[in-house]
Amino acid sequence: MLYPTPIAKLIESYSKLPGIGKKTATRLAFHTISMEDEEVAEFAKNLLAAKRELTYCAICGNLTDDDPCAICRDExxxxxxxxxxxxxxxxxxxxxxxxxxxxxxxxxxxxxxxxxxxxxxxxxxxxxxxxxxxxxxxxxxxxxxxxxxxxxxxxxxxxxxxxxxxxxxLARGLAVGSDIEYADEVTLLRAIENRTEL
CATH class of the missing domain: 3.40.1360.10 (Dna Topoisomerase Vi A Subunit; Chain: A, domain 2)
Structure with a gap:
């Protein structure tokens, strides 16, 4: 089905996000056009602010809004x-x-x-x-x-x-709550290698 150009472009924009398929992008686009104008404006403002105001810490490379980041400043x-x-x-x-x-x-x-x-x-x-x-x-x-x-x-x-x-x-091994029978060989090997004393 062909959508009007504005919604087709919105669907295309949402589709560029990782993990968002065509159906989800369509759902998000239709939800967006059903929102109040103020909500959409706030959403757009937050997108632009995240893109414009965030940077990477010059020391550690962490995403931050204040360079250096809070962790690097913490003495x-x-x-x-x-x-x-x-x-x-x-x-x-x-x-x-x-x-x-x-x-x-x-x-x-x-x-x-x-x-x-x-x-x-x-x-x-x-x-x-x-x-x-x-x-x-x-x-x-x-x-x-x-x-x-x-x-x-x-x-x-x-x-x-x-x-x-x-x-x-970092130690590797079985995740909490996992079953041994479903673990792959590498995971089991890591679990044996990184065993701890009880």
């Missing part, structure tokens, strides 16, 4: 540890558990030879610069348990270990 954080993550959503996830009190470094992606993403394409140079002052004693790599995440963690380990910096990886 109570442990400066001897840096937790390396793929993106800002991972920082939020770690902060939500309230157990990690060190610094962060956001890569802004993962090394992915299959997709043409090399170490030069992600935020690695600034990580190495941050380690030059000798304060950091441990880098904790917290990339996803995917081929790209593993490739990135191995690369980071390979370039940092000669400098005498301890490089660790």
């Amino acid at each position: 109570t954080r442990d400066e001897t540890q840096i937790l390396v993550v793929e993106d800002s959503r991972d920082v939020t996830a770690m902060e939500n558990i309230q157990e990690y009190h060190g610094r962060y470094h956001v890569l802004g992606g993962l090394i992915s030879p299959m997709n043409g993403v090399s170490p030069d394409d992600i935020n690695l140079k600034s990580l190495i610069s941050r380690l030059m002052d000798g304060q950091v004693t441990e880098v904790i790599v917290a990339t996803d348990a995917t081929a790209d995440g593993e490739a990135t963690s191995m690369y980071i380990s390979r370039i940092l270990k000669p400098a005498g910096i301890k490089v660790t990886r």
Whole structure:
């Protein structure tokens, strides 16, 4: 079915968002046109503000509205540890558990030879610069348990270990509530390797 041009363009815009298919984009577009003008104006204002007012922290690469970010400005954080993550959503996830009190470094992606993403394409140079002052004693790599995440963690380990910096990886294994019978071999292997004493 052909829609009038304004709604067709709105559907097309929503379709560009990750995880939004044509049906969902159509539903969102029709919902948007049913909203009050003030709600739509507020929605548009929030979209523009997020795009215009957010930047990446010059120190850690985290998404922020104040550079440097609040975490990098916090003098109570442990400066001897840096937790390396793929993106800002991972920082939020770690902060939500309230157990990690060190610094962060956001890569802004993962090394992915299959997709043409090399170490030069992600935020690695600034990580190495941050380690030059000798304060950091441990880098904790917290990339996803995917081929790209593993490739990135191995690369980071390979370039940092000669400098005498301890490089660790988040433990991998069975998720809480998962069934052993449905776990893949890599997950089971990681669970055995990272077992803890009771």
